[in-house]
Amino acid sequence: MKYELYYWPSIQGRGEYVRLALEEAGADYVDVARGAKGVAAMMRMMQEPGGTPPFAPPFLKAGKLVIGQTANILFYLGGRHGLAPKAEGPRLWVHQLQLTITDLVVEIHDTHHPLGPSLYYEDQKAPAKRRTEEFWKERVTKFTGYFERLLRDGGAAYLTGRRLTYVDLSLFQIVAGLRYAFPQRMRAFERKVPRLIGLHDRIAARPNIKAYLASERRIPFNEDGIFRQYKALDL
């Protein structure tokens, strides 16, 4: 089965967590909206009456299923491609960790959009500065400290043990994104989460991920996505 991924074609955004899972799995997929008329097709699927129209991208077409919400897509893919345990308890645990990453991603987005997604960054620079200060003072430490502690207590190569899950791929993206958006802050911060940095490096070195990152399929970070490099927020 060839998966169809629907997501905005010019950003990594929330679609990237799905792309990383599909790439690591070596799954057969097409990134629909990056093709001609792809965005129109994506919009049409969200507007279609009846069925299961997603609220927003990303969503994945898998045969007759249309699955929306990043963590939900990963839950589905994890079971099918060996990127999550099969037993109920461990599977829910991995999903729970992904939902915690989802919460972190919202907070990262809100550093540059504290007044909401419908206004431009340029219209909210002062509150963005304040939110970013709070984010770095309180929230980054809390979230990354949690994952660092799980890595320490687990004592294994990956977050939940010896086997990689989609959560590890998402944590790679968190580290890569924070490095892009906040290069100065991260330079000072990384020593506090050495295991998380080590995990990032192990993921980056995996053959399928390495090939993906070097390919044109990996959209470069830019200032339309979740992780944005604004000098005013990095000082």
Added chain:
Amino acid sequence: MKYELYYWPSIQGRGEYVRLALEEAGADYVDVARGAKGVAAMMRMMQEPGGTPPFAPPFLKAGKLVIGQTANILFYLGGRHGLAPKAEGPRLWVHQLQLTITDLVVEIHDTHHPLGPSLYYEDQKAPAKRRTEEFWKERVTKFTGYFERLLRDGGAAYLTGRRLTYVDLSLFQIVAGLRYAFPQRMRAFERKVPRLIGLHDRIAARPNIKAYLASERRIPFNEDGIFRQYKALDL
């Protein structure tokens, strides 16, 4: 099996979506943190080394499982108590809808906390006013319009058909909460989402929910939760 729910004892908050599901199901549960030393027990579970410590409340102890993240808990309960379909596709669809509600809940919380959860509302009143304006101009319409459209297209008593799911219970809470936090705005807005209001009323009239709402187990809305009544934000 008696479930143990762990959540802050003085607010509805995110725990309320779980409480509503447990109550509708008539499940045997204890709201641990509302008992003596309950908060201490909750904090201890989050700090315990090893195992599967949740990042934050709510979490549910179900036998040996400890399940965190609201939508994840509902996913688990849904399958066990007839509050979600059993087949994979419909089950993921219901979960997807719950995750969309999760996104909405974050945005509702951010109306009074645009600069982040670690500052008081009193320290962010001006940005809260701006974020709330944007929320009512753009976001409420988009989210509730989506659910209204699903109810219209489905043409059934509940969001995904003739059978109630945990998503219906959560939408009840959204309507009840918006009414509490923004009484004036909601009075003008409700006519735009008549099916959602009808759903709210049907849920409120269900025997188990009705009994719950009239009991002391239902914590009143207050200004420490997600839905807060601030006059300055309702005008």
